Each structure stands twice: as C-alpha cells, then as structure tokens.
Amino acid sequence: MQLLVKSAKIVDPNSSHNGKVMDILIENGTITEIKVKIPAAGIKKIVEANDLHLSPGWFDMQANFCDPGFEYKEDITSGMKAATAGGFTGVAILPSTNPPLHSKTQIEYILNKTKGEIVDLFPIGALSHKQEGKDLSEMYDMKLSGAVAFTDDIHPVMSAGLLHRALLYTKSFGGLIISRCNDSSLATGLCVNEGTVSVMLGLKGEPSIAEEIMVTRELFLAEYAEARLHISSISTEGSVGLIRNAKKKGLPITTSVNAYNLAFEDTELLGWDTNFKVSPPLRGKNDIKALKKALSDGTIDVICSDHRPEDEENKKLEFDMATPGMIGLQTMYPLVNMHSDLSQEEIVTKIAINPRKILGLEIPTIEKGVDANLTIFSPGTEWTLNKKDIHSQSYNTPLLNKKLKGALIGIINHDTYKGKNT
Amino acid sequence: MKTALSVKHLVGIKDLTLSDIELIFATADNFKSVINRPIKKVPSLRDVTIANIFFENSTRTRISFELAERRLSADVLNFSASASSVKKGETLIDTVKNILAMKVDMVVMRHSSAGACKFLADNIDAVVVNAGDGTHEHPTQALLDAFSIRENLGNVKGKKVAIVGDIMHSRVALSNILCLQKLGAEVMVSGPPTLIPKYISALGVKVEYDLMKALQWCDVANMLRIQLERQDIKYFPSTREYSMQYGLNKQRLDSLKKKILIMHPGPINRGVEITSDVADSDQSIILDQVENGVAIRMAVLYLLAAKTQE
Numbered sequence: 001m002q003l004l005v006k007s008a009k010i011v012d013p014n015s016s017h018n019g020k021v022m023d024i025l026i027e028n029g030t031i032t033e034i035k036v037k038i039p040a041a042g043i044k045k046i047v048e049a050n051d052l053h054l055s056p057g058w059f060d061m062q063a064n065f066c067d068p069g070f071e072y073k074e075d076i077t078s079g080m081k082a083a084t085a086g087g088f089t090g091v092a093i094l095p096s097t098n099p100p101l102h103s104k105t106q107i108e109y110i111l112n113k114t115k116g117e118i119v120d121l122f123p124i125g126a127l128s129h130k131q132e133g134k135d136l137s138e139m140y141d142m143k144l145s146g147a148v149a150f151t152d153d154i155h156p157v158m159s160a161g162l163l164h165r166a167l168l169y170t171k172s173f174g175g176l177i178i179s180r181c182n183d184s185s186l187a188t189g190l191c192v193n194e195g196t197v198s199v200m201l202g203l204k205g206e207p208s209i210a211e212e213i214m215v216t217r218e219l220f221l222a223e224y225a226e227a228r229l230h231i232s233s234i235s236t237e238g239s240v241g242l243i244r245n246a247k248k249k250g251l252p253i254t255t256s257v258n259a260y261n262l263a264f265e266d267t268e269l270l271g272w273d274t275n276f277k278v279s280p281p282l283r284g285k286n287d288i289k290a291l292k293k294a295l296s297d298g299t300i301d302v303i304c305s306d307h308r309p310e311d312e313e314n315k316k317l318e319f320d321m322a323t324p325g326m327i328g329l330q331t332m333y334p335l336v337n338m339h340s341d342l343s344q345e346e347i348v349t350k351i352a353i354n355p356r357k358i359l360g361l362e363i364p365t366i367e368k369g370v371d372a373n374l375t376i377f378s379p380g381t382e383w384t385l386n387k388k389d390i391h392s393q394s395y396n397t398p399l400l401n402k403k404l405k406g407a408l409i410g411i412i413n414h415d416t417y418k419g420k421n422t
Numbered sequence: 423m424k425t426a427l428s429v430k431h432l433v434g435i436k437d438l439t440l441s442d443i444e445l446i447f448a449t450a451d452n453f454k455s456v457i458n459r460p461i462k463k464v465p466s467l468r469d470v471t472i473a474n475i476f477f478e479n480s481t482r483t484r485i486s487f488e489l490a491e492r493r494l495s496a497d498v499l500n501f502s503a504s505a506s507s508v509k510k511g512e513t514l515i516d517t518v519k520n521i522l523a524m525k526v527d528m529v530v531m532r533h534s535s536a537g538a539c540k541f542l543a544d545n546i547d548a549v550v551v552n553a554g555d556g557t558h559e560h561p562t563q564a565l566l567d568a569f570s571i572r573e574n575l576g577n578v579k580g581k582k583v584a585i586v587g588d589i590m591h592s593r594v595a596l597s598n599i600l601c602l603q604k605l606g607a608e609v610m611v612s613g614p615p616t617l618i619p620k621y622i623s624a625l626g627v628k629v630e631y632d633l634m635k636a637l638q639w640c641d642v643a644n645m646l647r648i649q650l651e652r653q654d655i656k657y658f659p660s661t662r663e664y665s666m667q668y669g670l671n672k673q674r675l676d677s678l679k680k681k682i683l684i685m686h687p688g689p690i691n692r693g694v695e696i697t698s699d700v701a702d703s704d705q706s707i708i709l710d711q712v713e714n715g716v717a718i719r720m721a722v723l724y725l726l727a728a729k730t731q732e
C-alpha cells in the first residue's frame with residue numbers, strides 16, 4: 001500500500017516533528033517520508049482534510065468485547081469495527097466473558113481470531129479463577145500466551161489476602177495487576193452516586209468511600225508487596241487525592257479514568273435513563289473537577305472508554321434491574337476532547353502512549369523508517385452520532401443524536417488504511 | 423384557579439406544581455362531600471376503563487383506588503402478580519401492553535422497582551398513576567396525608583411535620599417531604615441513623631435522631647411503617663429495640679407540652695411504631711387519612727382523565 005497524508009498536524013510528544021504540519025508518505029506499512037511538501041503525483045491513496053491531525057495509533061486500555069459467551073451483545077468482529085471507527089489501533093480487552101478469559105485457551109482464542117486485523121487486541125486475563133475472587137488463575141501461563149495484565153474487572157477482589165498474593169505472584173514474571181476499586185459491602189449495586197440525586201430518586205446511593213476505602217487498601221497492599229499496581233476507573237475526588245499522595249511517595253502506581261466519568265454528572269440520572277447507569281457511577285461536580293485536574297497534573301495516566309455493550313433486554317428495564325455500562329469506543333475521543341482541559345498532545349499521551357507504556361507494549365511514533373501505526377483525526381469537526389453510525393451490536397449510549405466535537409478520519413496499521421466508515 | 427393539571431401522568435410529587443396540588447385538593451373537597459351523600463356515585467368516568475396493576479402486595483391502596491374508580495363509574499380491571507413472576511422489564515411492558523390491547527385507558531400501578539412508573543409512562547400510551555414504585559414515590563399517599571393535615575389544622579403552610587421511622591426504604595417519606603414543602607410546611611425526619619440517607623438534608627429537611635426532640639418540635643408526627651420486607655440487610659438489631667427508641671407510646675405522647683396530630687400510612691405494626699392506645703387516641707387521624715384517600719384518588723383520576731380529553 002502507498003498512502004500520502006497531506007498537511008497533517010503531527011501530535012506526538014516522542015516525534016521530532018511534533019507540532020509541525022507535514023506531509024507523510026507511507027509505503028508497505030512503513031513511514032518512508034516526512035516533509036513539508038511531498039508531491040502527490042502517482043500516489044493512488046491520498047488522505048486530505050481540513051483540521052487534519054496525525055498521532056500514534058490510539059489505544060483503549062479497557063473495553064469489553066463480550067466474546068466468548070455474550071456474542072449477542074458484541075463479538076470480536078463488531079468490537080473491532082467499533083474500535084476502528086473510534087480511532088483505536090490497539091485495544092486491551094477485559095476478561096468478563098463467559099467463560100471469563102481465565103486460562104490460556106481463552107487468551108489464545110482471542111489472539112488467533114484477531115491475527116492480521118487492523119486493530120491489535122491485547123487480552124487481559126482474569127485475576128482469579130472464574131473471576132470468583134477465591135483462587136488465583138493461571139496467570140503465568142496466560143502471560144506466556146499473550147495476556148498483558150490481570151484483573152477481575154467489575155467483580156472487586158474483596159479479599160485483601162487474594163490481592164496481596166496476586167501482587168506477589170505476578171512479580172516473578174512481570175505481570176501487571178489491575179484493580180477496579182469498589183467495596184461491595186458498602187456499595188449498593190444500584191449505580192447511583194450517594195448525594196442529592198440518590199435522595200431524589202429514593203435509591204440507596206453508592207458512597208464515594210466504597211471506592212476510596214478499596215483504593216486505600218490497594219495502595220497499602222502494593223507498598224507492602226513492593227509491587228506495581230494499576231488502579232483503573234477511579235471516579236472520586238478522594239481517590240484522586242489518595243493516588244496523588246501515593247505517587248508523590250514514589251509508589252509504582254498508575255491509574256485511569258473512564259471517559260463517561262469526565263463527561264457526565266450524576267444529575268443525568270434524574271430522568272431514569274438506564275444508559276447513564278454505569279459503574280463507577282456518574283459522580284458530582286467536585287469529583288469531575290478533581291478528575292480533570294488530576295489528568296492535567298499527571299496523577300491520572302490513562303483515559304479509557306470502558307466500552308460495555310448491553311442489549312435491549314438488559315437495558316430497557318426498570319432502573320434497578322438494568323445492567324450497568326455504556327458503549328464507548330466510538331465516542332471516547334470526542335468526550336475527552338469536549339470534557340477535559342487537556343491539549344491534543346496531552347490527550348494523545350493519555351490515549352495512545354501511556355496505556356502502552358503501562359502494559360509494556362511497543363509505543364508507535366511518527367518518524368521516517370518506523371512502522372506506521374497511526375490515527376488521523378480532526379479535533380474541530382462537529383458531528384452527530386446516529387444509530388446507523390454505530391458499529392457495535394449494542395446501542396446502549398446516551399449520546400444517540402447528540403452533537404459531538406472531535407472526529408476520526410481514519411487509522412493506519414499493518415499496512416492497511418481504514419476510514420471512519422469503511 | 424386553574425382547572426387542569428400540568429402533568430399527563432401522576433408519577434411523582436416531584437412533577438407537580440403548587441397549583442396542581444391545590445387543584446387536586448379543591449377537587450377532592452367536592453368528592454369528599456359526594457362520598458358522604460346517600461348516593462355516593464358520580465358518572466364522571468363512565469366509559470373509562472382503569473386497570474389496577476399491582477406487582478407488589480397491597481390491600482388498602484388497591485381497595486382505595488378501586489373504590490375511587492367505582493364511585494367515578496369507571497370500569498375496573500384488577501391484576502396482581504407476585505414480583506417474583508415478573509422479573510424483567512420487557513415482561514412489565516408486555517404485561518401492560520397486553521392489558522392495553524383490550525382498550526384500557528388508565529393504569530394504576532404499584533411496583534417494587536423505583537422508577538418503574540416513569541419507565542411505564544415512557545413506554546405505553548395510557549395514563550399512568552403511581553400507586554407506589556419501590557423506594558421512590560407514593561404520590562397519592564402524600565397528597566392524602568397533606569389533605570388530612572389541612573383538614574385538621576386548617577392549613578399546611580407553616581406547620582411542622584416530623585416523619586419518623588425508616589426514611590431510607592420509604593416512598594411515603596420522599597413524596598411527603600416534597601409535597602409538604604411545596605405547601606409551605608417545615609419537615610423533620612427522625613429515625614435510626616442507619617435508616618436515614620446521609621444526604622437527606624439536601625432536600626431542606628431537618629434531621630433529628632432523638633424521637634422526643636422531634637416530637638417536641640412538631641405539630642404533626644407521621645409514624646412510618648417499618649418496611650422489614652424492603653430491607654435487604656438488618657439495619658437495627660430487633661423490632662423490640664426499635665420501639666424502645668422510636669416507638670410512640672401514650673406515656674411519650676402525654677409528656678409533650680402540646681397536643682400533636684398522629685398519622686400513620688398503614689398498615690400499622692401495633693406495638694412497634696405506635697402502641698394501640700396512641701393509634702386509637704383522639705390525637706390520631708389515621709382513619710381520616712383512609713377516608714381522604716378515596717377522595718384524593720377520585721380527584722387525581724378525574725383530573726388526569728379530563729386532561730386526556732383536552
């Protein structure tokens with residue numbers, strides 16, 4: 001393939017061309033030329049647009065593809081289409097499938113099924129067998145097969161002892177543990193932040209401390225085990241403070257936030273729309289403010305989509321019966337673009353560079369002679385999300401027919417180019 | 423005074439304006455005089471079919487609605503299903519759509535899920551009246567409670583009302599707070615701290631954990647039923663210990679400097695929230711509440727039906 005990207009503003013802190021507007025020529029999967037002007041004559045494929053920006057291929061560190069087991073919500077093929085349309089050349093997928101990704105069989109299934117595709121999938125294995133929170137899964141074997149990290153995802157590890165053993169056990173082979181903090185003895189499972197909104201809905205609220213107590217525990221455990229730990233999906237002001245202090249102390253802690261926790265306040269739930277039912281729940285103004293600040297000052301390393309497809313049978317229900325989660329791959333970038341104080345370069349750091357750094361993956365860059373793993377996008381373009389644009393099998397998003405700012409133009413990976421709708 | 427409600431459904435007190443509530447009260451005044459006549463029936467809702475759909479056990483609310491409907495000459499259909507047989511919302515919509523296919527105009531629903539009536543109103547064509555949705559709202563109860571206070575004290579504005587008991591699991595509490603505040607009353611909640619939501623004061627209510635202090639403050643005490651069936655875990659060790667702290671007995675009542683009104687939404691756990699001598703005392707307006715329930719529900723159904731003919 002030969003492809004010329006015209007007049008692209010390069011957004012890549014690791015590139016010597018960062019911030020410049022250049023033409024980029026890609027031949028047979030490699031960047032062969034970066035110049036202010038490259039003649040277009042004879043080049044079949046030219047990508048040209050207003051406000052065209054080019055960055056290393058984006059990476060979503062947390063998405064659920066539901067396959068195997070829940071293919072009626074999403075499967076690997078539809079998930080990868082959604083990832084492509086969202087601008088991602090890499091996605092780390094969660095183990096909450098049926099059976100969970102808890103042995104090498106499932107890890108290999110994912111990797112075999114996605115070989116040669118434009119989107120690279122990186123399975124995250126379950127921390128405990130069947131995600132039951134009882135016994136460690138075969139993490140070493142999974143790591144050898146290609147698992148990039150281990151987590152029980154939305155099933156919080158309530159046993160401190162188990163998490164401690166997981167942190168110790170993975171040290172010998174460099175496995176990364178990811179903890180999503182939510183003490184289930186304090187949380188209600190109703191996914192409504194405790195506050196005025198929960199009072200108005202008459203629902204028992206999810207207190208911030210359900211998350212913060214577990215973040216505190218995790219920090220103690222990581223320090224004690226002298227192990228690296230990634231705390232995912234933080235949502236409260238308190239969690240931000242705890243992690244900021246831990247980082248100051250020099251603990252090897254990294255953390256992420258989900259785009260919906262930046263974009264939406266808990267007041268959205270006053271209309272009982274189950275598309276806003278997510279976990280961690282939508283929080284209050286002060287929490288969102290703290291999350292934004294933590295992104296800017298580096299306390300939060302990564303932004304994730306937490307893409308969680310649910311079909312109508314699980315969403316068009318009475319509020320307490322609906323399953324939490326929203327799809328997010330296609331809307332993550334615009335939400336971050338609209339609802340953070342980050343520059344484009346900072347956004348790219350949080351959604352392309354840091355996730356790969358944390359998972360120990362190769363970080364693509366924009367230099368002559370390197371493999372082309374790129375995302376082409378336009379931060380200024382406004383568009384409306386229509387149902388027909390959704391590539392997921394599920395439509396559980398509150399953003400249908402809503403205007404968004406920040407659009408994908410296309411992605412390039414493994415010598416292939418795909419535009420937003422191809 | 424206006425003659426039509428601002429809402430199409432009665433999902434919650436939240437959605438009502440002060441003039442909506444005043445209109446309901448004025449209409450209920452008329453119906454109350456009707457039901458005290460020898461001929462208690464009016465033809466207002468002839469040819470209107472109302473389905474009472476109860477996914478949760480209820481005796482008095484269902485009977486009260488049914489009586490209100492019959493006195494308005496509506497055709498009445500009763501449907502009840504145990505919550506266990508109706509687990510999923512598709513089934514809820516399907517069940518109700520099946521009933522609506524038989525040409526039903528209004529649905530009175532009780533359901534164990536908070537928000538279920540809003541969900542139903544969004545998904546079907548008929549008028550929906552909330553007869554209690556989980557721990558969310560029970561608007562007709564709040565209306566009849568406030569109506570009963572107005573009847574006994576002349577006015578709701580400026581009155582002090584203490585709501586005592588399980589505030590967390592009570593739909594009556596939330597609807598009452600909102601309704602009383604719209605009418606200008608001051609509200610205090612009292613009960614064990616495990617059963618009072620942390621952020622309840624954001625609604626502008628006072629919180630008092632000491633029952634005697636709450637009683638000394640108020641003009642009216644609304645003693646809520648302990649909803650053991652709605653508590654997933656234990657919030658207090660025993661009903662015995664609950665009534666030691668929050669039960670209202672004659673001795674406590676008589677020790678107050680003034681005569682306060684005693685209310686209870688029923689059914690009473692006698693000896694738990696209030697003792698029999700309090701429930702049956704001249705300060706108790708519990709049976710007034712029951713009587714006013716029919717008038718209030720007649721008013722609500724009448725006004726909502728009128729709204730569809732606008």
